[in-house]
Amino acid sequence: MGELPKFVQMANRVRDRILSGDLRPGDEVPSERALATEWGVARPTAARALQELRSLGLVESRQGSGSYVREGTANVYRRAKDRYARSASAGRVYAEGEWARIVAAKRAQAPGHVAKALGVDEGSTVGRRQRILGDGSGPTEISTSWFPIDIVEVAPNLMSRNRIREGSLAYIESCTGRRGQVARDQLSARMASAAERRELYLDNPSAVLVVLHVVVDRKNQPLEVVDAVYPPAGRWFLDQEYPLGS
Incomplete structure (x- = not known):
């Protein structure tokens, strides 16, 4: 099996931090800029990672503020x-x-x-x-x-x-x-x-x-x-x- 796309790897890393309790409901998740810098990728790749987390229902974006762990994820298995x-x-x-x-x-x-x-x-x-x-x-x-x-x-x-x-x-x-x-x-x-x-x-x-x-x-x-x-x-x-x- 080939390596997962970079944006999926990035999303999985943040997802694991949420599921482990390292990031709790209401906590801010790394921004596009921070993710791009950490992973050495372009901003659009980081944006896809955050979109992946939103599609999973783990993260929500707040206008002009950033992305945050959604309330209710404390019930995640x-x-x-x-x-x-x-x-x-x-x-x-x-x-x-x-x-x-x-x-x-x-x-x-x-x-x-x-x-x-x-x-x-x-x-x-x-x-x-x-x-x-x-x-x-x-x-x-x-x-x-x-x-x-x-x-x-x-x-x-x-x-x-x-x-x-x-x-x-x-x-x-x-x-x-x-x-x-x-x-x-x-x-x-x-x-x-x-x-x-x-x-x-x-x-x-x-x-x-x-x-x-x-x-x-x-x-x-x-x-x-x-x-x-x-x-x-x-x-x-x-x-x-x-x-x-x-």
Whole structure:
């Protein structure tokens, strides 16, 4: 596959800063002049990059002022990739303004789809950690992590309802010496359950986006399986599979 056009690369860079929380709603994004200087391109190329961001609904232009991150982008699905990058660079998994409430952390029986992803028999004992995540706009995600029991044995904080600042994957890596190599996302949509409507403040009926996120190590052995449920509002930018390290 050839290299992406320069204006797409530029737009992607700014988009990633928005999705990671580095640029928040209301923040000014780099101007045409600043982008052109930074990337060594002509102003029309920089203008195309900003237009690409506007077409994605992430940026709005204000007459005589500049371009700004649109309100409502706080509800954008925060890709696990962005959280991993933040954990590596800043030692924390959530962006400024995001919060997480741990509602369960205990051993449980693996349901069928989780057992398949973890490579164990259905009903096997595994670790289960569930959290509600949100920001200033309210709850934005229900995330349930499942862990192989051998990892739970050496990473006891996974079964605590205290927050893990660096994120569960970074914590697992520090406890086991195993490194996440590849993450895979499977996407689907369905109607929200009564519990999901209650936790995410949704109307009845409402649809939700569901992401099954699986992280494996260099030997293709699973480290974590995550069931994540998102409300229908917002725009979704999703990577199906991506490397986590060299």
